[in-house]
Amino acid sequence: MKTLQIKTAQNVNIKFTLANVGLRLLAFAVDNVLKFVYLYIVYKIFDFTAIEKMFNGDNWTVQAISVLVLAPITFYSLYTEILLDGQTIGKKLLKIKVINEDGFKPSISDYIMRWFLRIVDFNLFVLIAIYIFSVGMPNEDLIVGLLFVFGKLVGLLLIIFTNKNQRFGDIIANTVVIYLKDEAKFSDTILVNLENEYKPTYPNVIQLSDNDVRIIKDTFKSAKKLNDFKIQTKLRSKIQEVTGIVSKHKNDTEFIETVLKDYNYYTQRM
Template identity: 40%
Template sequence: MSELTINTTQNVTINFTAASIGHRILAFGIDLLIMMAYLTSVFLFLSYSGLEYKIQLMDTWSQIAIRSIIFLPVMFYSLIFETFFEGQSLGKKVVRIKVVKIEGYQASFGDYLIRWLFRLVDIVITSGILGFIFIIVSKKYQRLGDMAAGTSVITLRNDVNISSTILEEISYDYKPTYPLVIKLSDNDIRIIKDKFIKAKARRDEELVLKLVSKIEEVTGIKNQSPNNWSFISTVLKDYNYYTQSM
């Protein structure tokens, strides 16, 4: 595994550990087994229930339509899971890797869609060879789909204690200020807190201002605190309040 250094548009440097090619292949293999298990189960059910025989008696277009519907979950597997599990398919969850924007923030549906569309070139047509080559030679360990979407795949294996790094002490009667903090992810909060701690150590007003700008841009929150320092502190506490209450 290699270090992936990201310089955001706000000139904030973020360090991740890029997922190794081995972990990415392992995650893909697990996903492939899941898809094969699904198809095998469906076709066995159709065969033993007698439905397969009835399908074969249908006209050609009806058969194509039914078989296409059966294959839809396989076709859209990665897009569906990465969208609803924030950059992780079932295979990625097992291996503990995930898709993130190269700016370090949570990828969007549009990003996952672009990656999914490029699977045709990266994986399907070239049997994964093209994707493998690009991951190996690119500086940010990206296949073509990642380059087009502005994403990369990182490992979460070094984040075993991520919950402890993002937790903030709040009193039982704490009153939150910014409900829109739930638009942020655990990974966003980890980055914000890490940079905020460094900014406090250096009394770096410029870094704090950049963090405030990014939070406002991503969440739509408007700073109502007396200063930027208290604003970020409140955002961290509010995030913990809402996520612990869910």
């Protein structure tokens, strides 16, 4: 598998294993099975013919109901990745997740960009087909058929041939998909010692991910070793930007140490 090496501001190298196309296809298949199960259950429960009769042919109302029914499928990858910290259910089962190229948790706007650009990665043919039908071209059916096949392969081909296994949505959103094969070791690297009576200060640290804390800890460790206070200040600013925390400490060192302890408190003891 390909790897992604990230160098932090203090020249700390962190290596991630990139998820290959096989893992991503399997996760994609699992997610689609869940979508089909949802549709099957919905159409077994609801009698849409009866709904049409109920509204006496009011197509707008019927269409609105259809949109509401399909919304959980349409936005599935978006809300699951936001709620499950970069994972859909399929990704969680296959132990892969989305992270920012810098190793941090993607922002909500990053997730939205990835989701929106699926139309290019998997449905590019739709956009081109609409154009072809609007202008009229010879052999329209053949061209649209070829575009259908090609359009569905755009995302797959990009994952195979790009250096970081990125589809178009990943490239624009600056995200990558990593394989969590070293998840156990990964968790060990973010542990810090806590006193039994330790009381946390910053509940908002739970907005950080394990990836974020790993980078924070490694960078902070190097900065302390070299007495590089500028890096600690930058690190404190980044933590505050991501979490919205307002520091209650007199210096950056105490603040960052408390953040690391608080994260361990909330994730390991609760």
